[in-house]
Amino acid sequence: MTTVSLQTTPEEQRALERFYFHEARLLDNRQYRQWLALLCPDISYRLPARTNLMVDNRQRGCEDMISVERELEGADSLGCPLREETYVHLMLRVERAFKVNSWSENPPPRTRRIVGNVELMARKGEALEVLSNFHLFYARPGSADFLYSGQRRDTLLAGSDGYRLRQRDVVLDYADINFPTVGLLF
Amino acid sequence: MRVADLVNDDASLISRRCWADQQVYELEKRGIFGRAWLFLGHESQIREPGDFVQAYMCETPVILARGGDGGIHASINSCTHRGLPVCRASHGNTRRFVCPYHSWSYTVEGDLVTIPQESEVRCKPDKSALGLKRVPRVESWRGLVFGSFDEAIIPLEDYLGDMRFYLDAFFGRFPGGIEFLGAPHRWVMDANWKLPVENQLGDVNHGAFLHAAIIPREIQQQIEAIGYSAVTAPGHGATFRLMPEDAPVDEVAWGMEGMGAILGTDEVRQYLRDVQAQAAERVGDLRARMKGLTYGIYPNLSFLWSNTSFKVSHPRGPGKVEYWSWAVVPADAPDTIKQTLRRNYSSFFGPGGILEQEDSEVWVQQYRGASIDFADDRPFFYGLGLGEEAGHPQLPGLVSVTANEFYARHFFRRWRDDLQSVEGGQ
Ligand code: FES
Ligand SMILES: [Fe+2]
Numbered sequence: 001m002t003t004v005s006l007q008t009t010p011e012e013q014r015a016l017e018r019f020y021f022h023e024a025r026l027l028d029n030r031q032y033r034q035w036l037a038l039l040c041p042d043i044s045y046r047l048p049a050r051t052n053l054m055v056d057n058r059q060r061g062c063e064d065m066i067s068v069e070r071e072l073e074g075a076d077s078l079g080c081p082l083r084e085e086t087y088v089h090l091m092l093r094v095e096r097a098f099k100v101n102s103w104s105e106n107p108p109p110r111t112r113r114i115v116g117n118v119e120l121m122a123r124k125g126e127a128l129e130v131l132s133n134f135h136l137f138y139a140r141p142g143s144a145d146f147l148y149s150g151q152r153r154d155t156l157l158a159g160s161d162g163y164r165l166r167q168r169d170v171v172l173d174y175a176d177i178n179f180p181t182v183g184l185l186f
Numbered sequence: 187m188r189v190a191d192l193v194n195d196d197a198s199l200i201s202r203r204c205w206a207d208q209q210v211y212e213l214e215k216r217g218i219f220g221r222a223w224l225f226l227g228h229e230s231q232i233r234e235p236g237d238f239v240q241a242y243m244c245e246t247p248v249i250l251a252r253g254g255d256g257g258i259h260a261s262i263n264s265c266t267h268r269g270l271p272v273c274r275a276s277h278g279n280t281r282r283f284v285c286p287y288h289s290w291s292y293t294v295e296g297d298l299v300t301i302p303q304e305s306e307v308r309c310k311p312d313k314s315a316l317g318l319k320r321v322p323r324v325e326s327w328r329g330l331v332f333g334s335f336d337e338a339i340i341p342l343e344d345y346l347g348d349m350r351f352y353l354d355a356f357f358g359r360f361p362g363g364i365e366f367l368g369a370p371h372r373w374v375m376d377a378n379w380k381l382p383v384e385n386q387l388g389d390v391n392h393g394a395f396l397h398a399a400i401i402p403r404e405i406q407q408q409i410e411a412i413g414y415s416a417v418t419a420p421g422h423g424a425t426f427r428l429m430p431e432d433a434p435v436d437e438v439a440w441g442m443e444g445m446g447a448i449l450g451t452d453e454v455r456q457y458l459r460d461v462q463a464q465a466a467e468r469v470g471d472l473r474a475r476m477k478g479l480t481y482g483i484y485p486n487l488s489f490l491w492s493n494t495s496f497k498v499s500h501p502r503g504p505g506k507v508e509y510w511s512w513a514v515v516p517a518d519a520p521d522t523i524k525q526t527l528r529r530n531y532s533s534f535f536g537p538g539g540i541l542e543q544e545d546s547e548v549w550v551q552q553y554r555g556a557s558i559d560f561a562d563d564r565p566f567f568y569g570l571g572l573g574e575e576a577g578h579p580q581l582p583g584l585v586s587v588t589a590n591e592f593y594a595r596h597f598f599r600r601w602r603d604d605l606q607s608v609e610g611g612q
Contacts, residue, residue, distance in 0.1 A: 049371060051276050051277070052274065052275055052276045054278045054280060073368045078367060078524065079367055080368040080528050080531070083532060083533075083538040084533075086449055088445075088449060089533060092400065095399075096399045099399040101395075103396065103544050104544050104546065104547035105543075176372060176508075178373070180543070181543040181546065183538045183539065
């Protein structure tokens with residue numbers, strides 16, 4: 001990953017932010033089916049697991065010693081990511097939300113997310129690699145409130161009718177998972 | 187409080203205090219966790235000398251490591267000087283654990299090697315007596331490593347007893363055995379440790395109800411038609427389906443019903459068929475037709491065959507549990523197949539699983555129900571199917587339909603006996 005985002009036009013930056021703000025509003029409004037329409041059918045949606053490793057003495061003083069990447073068990077690893085999902089998984093989650101026996105979210109949680117730090121990192125033909133951060137407040141009736149925080153590493157496809165999400169890796173900032181679930185649509 | 191008042195004779199009535207009482211929890215620590223075989227990890231996690239993983243025995247942190255001698259060592263993760271944990275990583279490979287406070291250092295086997303301050307004092311401590319406390323008994327079976335604080339405990343194989351028959355129905359299918367993938371997923375819930383255990387010991391009958399948003403009715407009908415629940419010893423249990431002899435291979439083969447296989451490539455499905463083709467030869471006709479659901483090993487280890495995951499329910503007090511789960515795959519499968527099959531677990535189970543979020547929710551809600559006041563005269567009803575279990579000509583243990591709650595009654599009888607054995611300060 002490069003360290004500085006691409007030079008882009010104010011229009012393109014604005015278009016990306018509009019896409020993310022729209023997406024956030026759909027999710028907080030529980031308009032999940034409309035959210036599904038923002039996805040490519042071949043989407044891959046993943047949450048790497050985050051582990052606690054020893055610092056490697058040989059890397060003392062180097063950036064790698066404390067890099068985020070070394071904590072992640074992602075899709076390419078032989079560990080076990082928290083989630084590795086397709087459109088079918090996401091559709092199941094969305095359909096579940098509209099059934100009365102989705103007990104852990106019935107009554108539905110109240111969420112509010114702030115998406116920011118939107119950075120266009122690379123352009124590969126029609127595909128854009130975009131980073132964004134989020135804070136997601138989650139209040140479940142009869143339970144405590146929770147704050148989720150993380151980074152999203154997206155691949156978007158730019159089409160004539162706007163962007164579609166092709167890939168999303170969600171790097172959650174957790175040490176111990178004390179949220180009720182990491183099965184949300186982040 | 188007397189333990190005898192918590193669980194009635196046939197264990198069909200279980201007091202709320204069993205779940206939400208500090209005094210009961212202290213008895214559990216001594217009567218169960220101080221004396222049982224407790225799961226520490228799998229040998230596939232510590233292949234090379236210096237490899238280690240963290241584990242817990244109840245709330246006691248343990249380091250499970252492969253020593254320089256190739257042996258397996260389990261030590262309590264607490265410095266002999268002032269008690270800090272000397273290992274802070276979830277897993278890794280190292281030559282030494284160095285304590286943060288004064289840098290005493292220990293080998294992965296737990297021996298104390300250096301005391302940096304020692305050169306400045308005249309009287310030299312005897313380092314050989316100051317290593318990490320060892321877990322007194324460590325044994326493994328089929329790669330599953332267990333430890334016990336009880337020097338005099340029976341051998342692990344005897345402890346597992348006839349559960350080995352059921353576990354081998356799975357392990358025996360794979361020539362290279364199984365392996366655990368990566369670090370465990372761990373999550374913390376405001377629940378009592380026993381409910382996840384009970385859930386995985388035999389409670390497959392909540393599936394079509396609690397999980398009705400996802401699990402179709404037909405699955406419940408199949409479980410009612412060909413499902414069995416077996417209790418090999420109190421606290422150990424297995425539920426499974428016994429598929430008809432003429433069932434097509436795609437219906438019998440392990441893993442085919444998981445998301446990994448459904449959404450995966452033909453290569454994956456062919457791999458699963460090939461495993462099934464050898465199953466009868468490897469584990470016998472009867473066990474080749476077994477399609478497991480849930481397994482439990484007393485006190486707190488679970489194996490979810492249908493979604494191939496091992497789980498441990500680590501108590502953190504009466505009202506808090508740290509739940510660990512691992513994806514399990516055949517050790518000799520190609521890497522790409524392992525990466526696909528792990529989704530059979532993570533799609534539905536674990537902290538992000540579509541199904542397990544409902545389970546976590548009810549475990550937390552049950553703890554609330556167990557903690558309320560003014561309802562002690564209304565214990566929980568565990569009487570479904572009372573006395574309906576019986577021996578079976580081919581299946582070890584007591585066997586019954588899955589709706590029979592005898593797996594839980596047997597668990598609580600053993601639990602009651604264990605607590606009574608330390609009641610009154612023994
Ligand atoms: S507490 Fe470990 S070295 Fe002092
Ligand atoms: Fe469940």
